[in-house]
Amino acid sequence: MPAIELTNPAALPADWRDLLALTKPRVMYLVVFTGLCGLLAAPAVPPLVLGFTAILCIALGAGACGALNQWYEADIDAKMRRTAKRPLPAGRMDRQSALHFGVGLAVFSVLLMGLATNWLAALLLTASILFYVLIYTVWLKPRTAQNIVIGGAAGAFPPLIGWVAATGHVSALPLLLFAIIFLWTPPHFWALSLFVRSDYAAAGIPMLPVVAGVPSTRRQIFLYSLPMGAAAIAPWPLGLTGAVYGVSATILSFVFVILAARVLANHATEPAQMAPEKKLFAYSVFYLFALFAVLVADRWLAA
Amino acid sequence: MKLEDEVVRRQRERAKILAWLLGAFVVLMFFITIAKTGKNW
Numbered sequence: 169m170p171a172i173e174l175t176n177p178a179a180l181p182a183d184w185r186d187l188l189a190l191t192k193p194r195v196m197y198l199v200v201f202t203g204l205c206g207l208l209a210a211p212a213v214p215p216l217v218l219g220f221t222a223i224l225c226i227a228l229g230a231g232a233c234g235a236l237n238q239w240y241e242a243d244i245d246a247k248m249r250r251t252a253k254r255p256l257p258a259g260r261m262d263r264q265s266a267l268h269f270g271v272g273l274a275v276f277s278v279l280l281m282g283l284a285t286n287w288l289a290a291l292l293l294t295a296s297i298l299f300y301v302l303i304y305t306v307w308l309k310p311r312t313a314q315n316i317v318i319g320g321a322a323g324a325f326p327p328l329i330g331w332v333a334a335t336g337h338v339s340a341l342p343l344l345l346f347a348i349i350f351l352w353t354p355p356h357f358w359a360l361s362l363f364v365r366s367d368y369a370a371a372g373i374p375m376l377p378v379v380a381g382v383p384s385t386r387r388q389i390f391l392y393s394l395p396m397g398a399a400a401i402a403p404w405p406l407g408l409t410g411a412v413y414g415v416s417a418t419i420l421s422f423v424f425v426i427l428a429a430r431v432l433a434n435h436a437t438e439p440a441q442m443a444p445e446k447k448l449f450a451y452s453v454f455y456l457f458a459l460f461a462v463l464v465a466d467r468w469l470a471a
Numbered sequence: 472m473k474l475e476d477e478v479v480r481r482q483r484e485r486a487k488i489l490a491w492l493l494g495a496f497v498v499l500m501f502f503i504t505i506a507k508t509g510k511n512w
Contacts, residue, residue, distance in 0.1 A: 180474075181481045184488050215506040221499065284503045 206327030320353025
């Protein structure tokens, strides 16, 4: 057989490493962690294998969202330095394979969730996938600067799904956990978008700093940090958690608001001088991990 | 690298991973069935 030189990698069967990269494994950590915390904070902990399967399904659902997001945004990703090396814009895979992989993963995760836990959890998982792909990626993200505000709801589903997988019903605490992530998402993403805004501008995505300007984004970050802090502390006065969570949430949220105030006070426009924004972004990740970890510890101490 | 060799290499790698995943899925379904029918693991 004659030797044919390899000139078009996208024409080959996709490499498994590229399929894995489509699922955005780095983003998955927070989704899996918050889903696990929702499950562990529930009053009824399910058998180990069912709990493991519920978290696996949340991870697979998040992976499906990542794959479908990259399938839809391949052209946009090619214009941004941060995303240009992904499998589709880099030309290592064809779009059809990414679409099939994403849809397959989504269907599999929902069916497995329904069979292993309950169909309300499967319904919520379906809603979160559809919300992320259709409402956020396809509809809001390319059209409005408020994309992350409503789109953030997709990332707020995991603790709710984890709780429902364990209990079979929705109650006040998981709804508050949903609200915390929903209100946390805008300051978290806007802090990032302040120091990578040239990327978003180049790709034509109307992120807030690109459309409304840097000072307005800093104001919004600070304003959103206030209800976010209130939602984080709320389970304590409502009697849903104990003092361990309440005191920790108060301290963590206070530090968040202080860092957001420093962002508000910063007048720099060059990314190199945006130390407060970078600090807030890093802290926001730690904040969510710490808050949910303390919640689980508090619930287990009370049990 | 020859195109044929690369195609075969990728197909083999994917087939191996798929086999492992299917095996893990069968084991998982077994334990889910046990758990759903009342045993607590």
